[in-house]
Amino acid sequence: MEVKSTKELHSELAMHSVRFAKDEQGRRKGQDVLFKWPEIEKKLGEHKHIYVVDARLGSNNHTHRLWYDVIPPHAEEGQDWRTLGHRHTVEAIIYFLKGHGHSIIDGERYDWGPGDLLSVPMFSWHRHINDGDEPVLRIASTTGPLSLALGQAVYEDERYPEFWIYAQEGEDARKTLIPGGGGKIDNGKIAGSRTAEMYAEQVAFAMHEEQLRRKSKVLVKQKDLVFEPTAMGSLAYVVDPRIGCHSKALGVVMAEIPPGKRSGAHRHLYDEIDLIVSGKGEVIVEDKEFDFDTLDVLSIPVFQWHQYFNTGSEPLRILGINTRLAMDNLGLSLTHQGEHADYV
Ligand SMILES: [Fe+2]
Numbered sequence: 001m002e003v004k005s006t007k008e009l010h011s012e013l014a015m016h017s018v019r020f021a022k023d024e025q026g027r028r029k030g031q032d033v034l035f036k037w038p039e040i041e042k043k044l045g046e047h048k049h050i051y052v053v054d055a056r057l058g059s060n061n062h063t064h065r066l067w068y069d070v071i072p073p074h075a076e077e078g079q080d081w082r083t084l085g086h087r088h089t090v091e092a093i094i095y096f097l098k099g100h101g102h103s104i105i106d107g108e109r110y111d112w113g114p115g116d117l118l119s120v121p122m123f124s125w126h127r128h129i130n131d132g133d134e135p136v137l138r139i140a141s142t143t144g145p146l147s148l149a150l151g152q153a154v155y156e157d158e159r160y161p162e163f164w165i166y167a168q169e170g171e172d173a174r175k176t177l178i179p180g181g182g183g184k185i186d187n188g189k190i191a192g193s194r195t196a197e198m199y200a201e202q203v204a205f206a207m208h209e210e211q212l213r214r215k216s217k218v219l220v221k222q223k224d225l226v227f228e229p230t231a232m233g234s235l236a237y238v239v240d241p242r243i244g245c246h247s248k249a250l251g252v253v254m255a256e257i258p259p260g261k262r263s264g265a266h267r268h269l270y271d272e273i274d275l276i277v278s279g280k281g282e283v284i285v286e287d288k289e290f291d292f293d294t295l296d297v298l299s300i301p302v303f304q305w306h307q308y309f310n311t312g313s314e315p316l317r318i319l320g321i322n323t324r325l326a327m328d329n330l331g332l333s334l335t336h337q338g339e340h341a342d343y344v
């Protein structure tokens with residue numbers, strides 16, 4: 001094996017950082033954008049849980065992923081869960097396309113049907129049950145890749161207690177939404193110091209976070225979406241901290257474009273995955289065009305201009321799932337608006 005000199009090795013490491021952004025532009029240009037429903041459907045015939053946009057399958061998305069899955073009719077649990085279900089330190093949303101059922105999340109029951117969305121509070125136990133005669137078809141998107149890259153992804157599943165990190169420690173450890181449990185300190189004799197106060201706030205952070213997670217909006221019913229005109233067209237925020245969701249990484253919007261009309265054009269420094277909920281159309285992504293249909297999935301490369309056109313005869317609805325909030329918190333968010341929509 002070639003042995004590099006100290007100078008060579010450390011010069012290469014420095015150049016890795018210098019080169020990265022340029023290399024990344026190439027990776028964005030080369031990434032798959034369109035995932036067609038007929039191919040996904042074929043795979044769902046072989047297995048009930050199919051990853052679609054996923055860095056482990058070659059996607060250049062670093063922060064979130066999307067999969068499709070099917071829960072068979074009257075299945076007590078799609079995943080054979082019976083009691084706790086599972087919980088994870090990644091943010092997750094689930095959007096239901098077909099079928100009816102309910103979920104138990106942090107001990108509460110939520111009934112859902114087509115067009116409804118669940119925003120699962122971080123580290124809350126959850127299970128999903130199909131109550132109907134037809135299969136439940138749904139997509140889910142999570143910030144798994146982001147939490148894994150941070151070394152902070154904990155998945156505890158009732159089927160695999162041998163991999164539990166916290167849940168085996170007892171009832172309190174199973175109830176808390178804070179891995180390891182939150183704490184607080186009494187400053188006692190050192191009260192009055194601003195620095196001691198700041199440190200106590202740091203210790204109390206997780207307990208406060210747990211309260212905010214428990215107050216967060218979980219179920220968004222399709223009928224409650226509020227569409228309003230924007231430069232990008234008619235939009236409804238679905239998951240966003242400004243409408244009652246305690247989300248730090250994952251955001252969701254629904255866009256609606258009438259037949260023959262186009263959305264605005266924009267580009268942004270965050271990952272976006274789109275699910276075509278209804279209708280058909282075309283998207284321009286930088287210098288490429290893609291025709292899409294209902295249930296197709298689009299993976300929009302970071303900072304590439306994109307604009308949508310409704311080429312069909314019914315309203316085009318697009319569910320846009322993004323990690324803008326994570327980028328906001330890192331101070332990295334940036335959105336550039338180009339041409340405005342032609343119908344608002
Ligand atoms: Fe989950």
Ligand SMILES: [Fe+2]
Pocket residue numbers: 266268272300306
């Ligand atoms: Fe976008």
